[in-house]
Amino acid sequence: MWKKVVIYLLLWWDVFSLNKLFAVTMHLETLTSKFPYALIGDDFGVLSLDDLAINSCIAEPSAFTIKDSPGYPYWQCFDARKARIFCSGHKYSEDYNNFSTLLVIAAEKNGFRHEYYSRRAVDYDVCKEFVSDWENLTKNEKYVCLSGPYIEQEKDKNGIMVSYWIFDKFKTKKGCMPYFQYGCSLAYQLKSGACNSTSKK
Amino acid sequence: MRNNNAASENCHDKKDKEEVHPWRLCPAGEHWVCTHQMHVPPSKSFPEGHETIRHGHCARNPSGKDALYPDEIKEIDEQHFANVEPKPCPLELKFGKRGSQYDDLIAGWTKYWNDIFSPCESLDPNLVKALIASESHFDPNILANKKNPKSGRGLMQVLDSTRMILNNENGELKNHFVHVTRADLNNPSINICAGIRWLFQKQKLASSKLGHEANWEETIYEFKGLSTVPKERAEKLLKKFKDLHELYKKCGKK
Numbered sequence: 001m002w003k004k005v006v007i008y009l010l011l012w013w014d015v016f017s018l019n020k021l022f023a024v025t026m027h028l029e030t031l032t033s034k035f036p037y038a039l040i041g042d043d044f045g046v047l048s049l050d051d052l053a054i055n056s057c058i059a060e061p062s063a064f065t066i067k068d069s070p071g072y073p074y075w076q077c078f079d080a081r082k083a084r085i086f087c088s089g090h091k092y093s094e095d096y097n098n099f100s101t102l103l104v105i106a107a108e109k110n111g112f113r114h115e116y117y118s119r120r121a122v123d124y125d126v127c128k129e130f131v132s133d134w135e136n137l138t139k140n141e142k143y144v145c146l147s148g149p150y151i152e153q154e155k156d157k158n159g160i161m162v163s164y165w166i167f168d169k170f171k172t173k174k175g176c177m178p179y180f181q182y183g184c185s186l187a188y189q190l191k192s193g194a195c196n197s198t199s200k201k
Numbered sequence: 202m203r204n205n206n207a208a209s210e211n212c213h214d215k216k217d218k219e220e221v222h223p224w225r226l227c228p229a230g231e232h233w234v235c236t237h238q239m240h241v242p243p244s245k246s247f248p249e250g251h252e253t254i255r256h257g258h259c260a261r262n263p264s265g266k267d268a269l270y271p272d273e274i275k276e277i278d279e280q281h282f283a284n285v286e287p288k289p290c291p292l293e294l295k296f297g298k299r300g301s302q303y304d305d306l307i308a309g310w311t312k313y314w315n316d317i318f319s320p321c322e323s324l325d326p327n328l329v330k331a332l333i334a335s336e337s338h339f340d341p342n343i344l345a346n347k348k349n350p351k352s353g354r355g356l357m358q359v360l361d362s363t364r365m366i367l368n369n370e371n372g373e374l375k376n377h378f379v380h381v382t383r384a385d386l387n388n389p390s391i392n393i394c395a396g397i398r399w400l401f402q403k404q405k406l407a408s409s410k411l412g413h414e415a416n417w418e419e420t421i422y423e424f425k426g427l428s429t430v431p432k433e434r435a436e437k438l439l440k441k442f443k444d445l446h447e448l449y450k451k452c453g454k455k
Contacts, residue, residue: 057294058338060295071296071334121426
């Protein structure tokens with residue numbers, strides 16, 4: 001009798017796991033079939049079709065290449081334990097009547113390092129707010145996804161390949177935080193007409 | 202007004218120009234106000250006041266110096282920019298239609314401020330276009346930080362602190378003010394006008410810091426606040442801007 005119960009439980013677990021694997025595979029396939037260029041690697045279930053659609057409104061999608069990627073932001077997802085945010089530099093700026101800094105998010109994946117930078121120096125207090133938002137959104141989360149246009153890649157002094165990006169937004173299953181206001185909102189992009197501008201006819 | 206398309210031999214011999222740019226609608230020390238409805242206060246004939254039309258006219262600038270206001274910015278743009286040369290490269294560079302939508306405004310305001318300031322090296326409209334691409338990806342309504350309404354706004358990400366300096370006739374600027382509100386900065390023409398004016402001020406500040414006339418790359422470095430961040434990282438951000446500028450300069454040629 002007990003043997004039968006155990007066998008049924010094991011079978012149920014197998015089916016459950018298969019279903020979960022199937023759902024995850026279908027999710028990724030759905031994303032990549034509708035937006036084939038938007039995501040580099042797996043999203044680990046963090047992203048939605050809207051997230052990928054937003055980036056298609058910012059610039060025309062194109063396959064990622066290290067040679068020519070002027071403005072299209074790509075999504076990449078990382079182990080949250082291997083990603084961190086910090087404010088690089090701390091000098092007084094007359095522009096902000098405050099200290100200014102560079103917002104940096106550094107993440108590692110498959111032996112490569114990636115660094116995302118704010119597109120200009122930001123008010124130091126603003127950077128600290130982003131740090132706080134990061135801590136809230138990544139707490140107890142396994143994965144964090146980063147979006148931004150590519151700059152370049154080169155080996156650092158230790159021989160590790162580092163890719164550099166412009167920071168556009170980050171997202172976990174808890175929520176999304178953009179550099180620009182409404183950067184996580186597809187509704188804003190649609191309302192502003194940006195999506196019509198970049199869509200091919 | 203001098204033609205400043207090429208570097209001038211006497212560009213260091215600059216004086217603050219008192220003459221009015223030929224595109225301006227009013228004499229020196231005045232600015233254009235367009236036709237608008239106006240409320241007239243109560244009088245014997247109209248005890249409750251009344252509405253009237255105030256026709257377009259020139260109004261005196263408080264300091265007597267040169268100042269641009271939104272009405273005149275829009276008039277200058279509408280009357281003169283369609284045929285201004287040189288235009289920036291029309292490449293959209295994957296930014297869609299917005300990637301070439303503001304080319305006339307970029308050309309016009311670049312020429313205007315080049316005419317006013319006569320720099321040793323004229324500002325290149327392709328540089329302005331690359332700056333806009335890197336700052337805002339051509340979104341005129343964008344605000345840098347949702348939690349801070351004073352952060353960078355519009356095509357050239359003009360800060361509120363910058364806007365206040367451009368408005369302040371008793372402050373850092375000695376002449377050629379640009380009087381705009383925060384909301385005005387979402388207008389592409391006004392934003393580019395104010396942004397380029399600020400770029401020239403940043404060139405002056407960069408030159409003072411460096412001890413020589415700053416070139417435009419050094420000015421962009423200052424404009425983006427990169428002198429306040431670690432140099433290695435700053436160079437990466439500047440590279441992004443430089444790549445865009447190169448693409449526009451080449452304009453599709455190999």
